[in-house]
Amino acid sequence: NAGVTQTPKFQVLKTGQSMTLQCAQDMNHEYMSWYRQDPGMGLRLIHYSVGAGITDQGEVPNGYNVSRSTTEDFPLRLLSAAPSQTSVYFCASSRMPGGGANVLTFGAGSRLTVL
Amino acid sequence: EDQVTQSPEALRLQEGESSSLNCSYTVSGLRGLFWYRQDPGKGPEFLFTLYSAGEEKEKERLKATLTKKESFLHITAPKPEDSATYLCAVQGSGAGSYQLTFGKGTKLSVIP
Numbered sequence: 001n002a003g004v005t006q007t008p009k010f011q012v013l014k015t016g017q018s019m020t021l022q023c024a025q026d027m028n029h030e031y032m033s034w035y036r037q038d039p040g041m042g043l044r045l046i047h048y049s050v051g052a053g054i055t056d057q058g059e060v061p062n063g064y065n066v067s068r069s070t071t072e073d074f075p076l077r078l079l080s081a082a083p084s085q086t087s088v089y090f091c092a093s094s095r096m097p098g099g100g101a102n103v104l105t106f107g108a109g110s111r112l113t114v115l
Numbered sequence: 116e117d118q119v120t121q122s123p124e125a126l127r128l129q130e131g132e133s134s135s136l137n138c139s140y141t142v143s144g145l146r147g148l149f150w151y152r153q154d155p156g157k158g159p160e161f162l163f164t165l166y167s168a169g170e171e172k173e174k175e176r177l178k179a180t181l182t183k184k185e186s187f188l189h190i191t192a193p194k195p196e197d198s199a200t201y202l203c204a205v206q207g208s209g210a211g212s213y214q215l216t217f218g219k220g221t222k223l224s225v226i227p
Contacts, residue, residue: 031213042119042217050213058214090158101147101166102206102213106158
Protein backbone atom coordinates (compact mmCIF):
# COMPACT_ATOMS: atom_id res chain seq x y z
CA ASN A 1 0.00 0.00 0.00
CA ALA A 2 1.92 3.05 -1.27
CA GLY A 3 -0.46 5.74 0.10
CA VAL A 4 0.03 9.12 -1.60
CA THR A 5 2.82 9.27 -4.19
CA GLN A 6 4.18 12.55 -5.51
CA THR A 7 6.56 13.08 -8.42
CA PRO A 8 9.01 14.63 -8.95
CA LYS A 9 10.62 15.11 -5.54
CA PHE A 10 12.75 18.01 -6.77
CA GLN A 11 12.40 20.32 -9.76
CA VAL A 12 14.12 23.48 -10.94
CA LEU A 13 12.35 25.69 -13.47
CA LYS A 14 13.07 28.95 -15.20
CA THR A 15 10.58 31.79 -15.02
CA GLY A 16 7.85 31.29 -17.61
CA GLN A 17 8.27 27.53 -17.99
CA SER A 18 5.37 25.20 -17.40
CA MET A 19 5.27 21.89 -15.59
CA THR A 20 2.98 19.40 -13.88
CA LEU A 21 3.37 17.98 -10.38
CA GLN A 22 1.91 14.49 -10.22
CA CYS A 23 -0.07 13.03 -7.34
CA ALA A 24 -1.51 9.53 -7.14
CA GLN A 25 -3.20 7.66 -4.27
CA ASP A 26 -4.11 3.98 -4.01
CA MET A 27 -6.51 4.21 -1.05
CA ASN A 28 -9.66 4.88 -3.10
CA HIS A 29 -9.95 8.28 -1.43
CA GLU A 30 -12.54 10.62 -2.92
CA TYR A 31 -11.04 13.83 -1.50
CA MET A 32 -7.69 15.09 -2.82
CA SER A 33 -5.94 18.41 -2.33
CA TRP A 34 -2.78 20.38 -2.97
CA TYR A 35 -1.01 22.53 -0.35
CA ARG A 36 2.09 24.67 -0.49
CA GLN A 37 4.42 25.14 2.47
CA ASP A 38 6.66 28.19 2.74
CA PRO A 39 9.12 29.15 5.51
CA GLY A 40 7.38 30.95 8.36
CA MET A 41 3.91 30.16 7.01
CA GLY A 42 1.47 27.37 7.60
CA LEU A 43 0.34 24.95 4.94
CA ARG A 44 -1.94 26.80 2.51
CA LEU A 45 -4.57 25.12 0.36
CA ILE A 46 -4.23 25.65 -3.40
CA HIS A 47 -6.97 23.49 -4.95
CA TYR A 48 -9.03 20.52 -3.89
CA SER A 49 -11.33 17.89 -5.37
CA VAL A 50 -14.21 15.95 -3.84
CA GLY A 51 -14.35 13.39 -6.65
CA ALA A 52 -13.59 12.69 -10.29
CA GLY A 53 -14.61 15.64 -12.46
CA ILE A 54 -15.08 18.01 -9.49
CA THR A 55 -12.48 20.59 -8.45
CA ASP A 56 -12.55 23.84 -6.48
CA GLN A 57 -10.22 26.63 -5.41
CA GLY A 58 -8.57 26.95 -2.05
CA GLU A 59 -6.86 29.88 -0.38
CA VAL A 60 -4.07 30.49 -2.96
CA PRO A 61 -5.22 29.20 -6.38
CA ASN A 62 -3.72 31.87 -8.70
CA GLY A 63 -1.14 30.52 -11.15
CA TYR A 64 -2.21 26.90 -10.71
CA ASN A 65 -4.60 24.60 -12.57
CA VAL A 66 -5.93 21.18 -11.59
CA SER A 67 -8.09 18.46 -13.08
CA ARG A 68 -9.44 15.16 -11.74
CA SER A 69 -10.18 12.67 -14.47
CA THR A 70 -9.78 9.58 -12.24
CA THR A 71 -10.22 8.85 -8.54
CA GLU A 72 -6.52 8.02 -8.20
CA ASP A 73 -4.81 11.02 -9.83
CA PHE A 74 -4.82 14.75 -9.10
CA PRO A 75 -2.11 16.63 -11.06
CA LEU A 76 -1.18 20.26 -10.33
CA ARG A 77 -0.18 22.38 -13.33
CA LEU A 78 1.91 25.52 -13.32
CA LEU A 79 1.24 27.23 -16.65
CA SER A 80 3.90 29.96 -16.44
CA ALA A 81 6.15 29.55 -13.42
CA ALA A 82 7.12 32.58 -11.32
CA PRO A 83 9.75 32.90 -8.56
CA SER A 84 6.89 33.39 -6.06
CA GLN A 85 5.91 29.78 -6.74
CA THR A 86 9.16 28.50 -5.27
CA SER A 87 7.90 26.29 -2.46
CA VAL A 88 7.37 22.76 -1.20
CA TYR A 89 4.15 21.28 -2.50
CA PHE A 90 2.18 18.57 -0.72
CA CYS A 91 -0.64 16.45 -2.04
CA ALA A 92 -3.08 15.08 0.53
CA SER A 93 -6.09 12.80 0.33
CA SER A 94 -8.87 11.49 2.55
CA ARG A 95 -12.10 9.54 2.58
CA MET A 96 -14.97 11.94 2.11
CA PRO A 97 -15.75 13.01 5.67
CA GLY A 98 -19.49 13.22 5.08
CA GLY A 99 -19.84 16.09 7.51
CA GLY A 100 -17.23 14.80 9.92
CA ALA A 101 -13.53 15.43 10.43
CA ASN A 102 -11.36 15.46 7.29
CA VAL A 103 -8.30 13.37 8.29
CA LEU A 104 -5.68 13.91 5.59
CA THR A 105 -2.92 11.55 4.43
CA PHE A 106 -0.01 13.50 2.95
CA GLY A 107 2.53 12.65 0.31
CA ALA A 108 6.26 13.18 0.83
CA GLY A 109 6.29 16.52 -1.00
CA SER A 110 7.75 18.06 -4.16
CA ARG A 111 10.33 20.83 -3.77
CA LEU A 112 10.09 23.35 -6.61
CA THR A 113 12.57 26.14 -7.30
CA VAL A 114 11.79 28.79 -9.91
CA LEU A 115 14.76 30.86 -11.06
CA GLU B 116 -12.18 33.25 8.86
CA ASP B 117 -10.62 30.37 10.78
CA GLN B 118 -7.30 31.12 12.48
CA VAL B 119 -4.66 28.99 14.22
CA THR B 120 -1.73 30.30 16.27
CA GLN B 121 0.91 27.95 17.63
CA SER B 122 3.41 28.70 20.36
CA PRO B 123 6.26 28.62 20.93
CA GLU B 124 7.75 28.70 17.43
CA ALA B 125 10.64 26.55 18.65
CA LEU B 126 11.28 24.55 21.82
CA ARG B 127 14.46 22.87 23.01
CA LEU B 128 14.14 20.23 25.71
CA GLN B 129 16.55 17.96 27.46
CA GLU B 130 15.72 14.28 27.14
CA GLY B 131 13.19 13.46 29.86
CA GLU B 132 12.12 17.11 30.36
CA SER B 133 8.33 17.23 29.95
CA SER B 134 6.59 20.25 28.37
CA SER B 135 3.57 21.41 26.38
CA LEU B 136 2.92 22.93 22.98
CA ASN B 137 0.03 25.35 22.55
CA CYS B 138 -2.46 25.80 19.72
CA SER B 139 -4.91 28.70 19.99
CA TYR B 140 -7.73 28.79 17.47
CA THR B 141 -10.82 30.61 16.30
CA VAL B 142 -13.27 28.73 14.13
CA SER B 143 -16.88 28.87 13.09
CA GLY B 144 -18.27 25.61 14.40
CA LEU B 145 -15.49 23.13 15.11
CA ARG B 146 -15.67 19.89 13.13
CA GLY B 147 -12.23 18.80 14.26
CA LEU B 148 -8.86 19.93 15.60
CA PHE B 149 -5.90 17.99 14.27
CA TRP B 150 -2.31 17.43 15.35
CA TYR B 151 0.29 16.33 12.82
CA ARG B 152 4.00 15.56 13.14
CA GLN B 153 6.38 16.59 10.34
CA ASP B 154 9.95 15.35 10.06
CA PRO B 155 12.46 17.30 7.92
CA GLY B 156 11.99 16.64 4.21
CA LYS B 157 8.80 14.63 4.73
CA GLY B 158 5.07 15.17 4.64
CA PRO B 159 2.96 15.70 7.76
CA GLU B 160 1.95 12.53 9.59
CA PHE B 161 -1.41 12.38 11.37
CA LEU B 162 -1.37 12.08 15.17
CA PHE B 163 -4.78 13.00 16.65
CA THR B 164 -8.23 14.40 15.97
CA LEU B 165 -10.13 16.14 18.79
CA TYR B 166 -13.78 17.00 18.37
CA SER B 167 -15.09 18.75 21.46
CA ALA B 168 -13.93 20.62 24.56
CA GLY B 169 -12.77 18.32 27.34
CA GLU B 170 -11.64 15.57 25.00
CA GLU B 171 -8.19 14.02 25.47
CA LYS B 172 -6.21 11.53 23.37
CA GLU B 173 -2.91 9.80 24.04
CA LYS B 174 -0.25 8.06 21.99
CA GLU B 175 2.95 6.89 23.63
CA ARG B 176 4.56 10.01 25.18
CA LEU B 177 2.06 12.41 23.59
CA LYS B 178 -1.25 13.59 25.01
CA ALA B 179 -3.53 16.08 23.27
CA THR B 180 -6.22 18.07 25.09
CA LEU B 181 -8.87 20.49 23.87
CA THR B 182 -10.73 23.49 25.30
CA LYS B 183 -13.09 25.89 23.50
CA LYS B 184 -10.20 28.20 22.58
CA GLU B 185 -7.02 26.14 22.57
CA SER B 186 -5.40 22.74 22.42
CA PHE B 187 -2.29 21.49 24.14
CA LEU B 188 0.09 18.77 23.08
CA HIS B 189 1.76 17.49 26.21
CA ILE B 190 5.03 15.62 25.79
CA THR B 191 6.03 13.46 28.75
CA ALA B 192 9.67 12.42 29.20
CA PRO B 193 10.56 13.14 25.58
CA LYS B 194 13.25 11.25 23.68
CA PRO B 195 15.46 12.53 20.82
CA GLU B 196 13.26 10.69 18.32
CA ASP B 197 10.40 13.01 19.30
CA SER B 198 12.28 15.87 17.62
CA ALA B 199 10.09 17.17 14.78
CA THR B 200 7.81 20.03 13.84
CA TYR B 201 4.30 19.64 15.27
CA LEU B 202 1.45 21.15 13.29
CA CYS B 203 -2.02 22.05 14.53
CA ALA B 204 -5.00 22.50 12.19
CA VAL B 205 -8.72 23.17 12.51
CA GLN B 206 -11.69 22.35 10.34
CA GLY B 207 -14.77 24.50 10.70
CA SER B 208 -18.34 23.91 9.64
CA GLY B 209 -18.66 27.03 7.48
CA ALA B 210 -18.36 27.39 3.70
CA GLY B 211 -15.66 25.10 2.28
CA SER B 212 -16.11 22.86 5.29
CA TYR B 213 -13.63 20.25 4.05
CA GLN B 214 -10.81 22.77 4.30
CA LEU B 215 -8.23 22.69 7.09
CA THR B 216 -6.51 25.81 8.38
CA PHE B 217 -2.99 25.11 9.62
CA GLY B 218 -0.80 26.90 12.12
CA LYS B 219 2.86 27.64 11.43
CA GLY B 220 4.03 24.81 13.66
CA THR B 221 6.29 24.34 16.68
CA LYS B 222 9.75 22.95 16.02
CA LEU B 223 10.70 20.64 18.89
CA SER B 224 14.29 19.63 19.51
CA VAL B 225 15.04 17.03 22.20
CA ILE B 226 18.67 17.00 23.27
CA PRO B 227 20.21 13.74 24.59
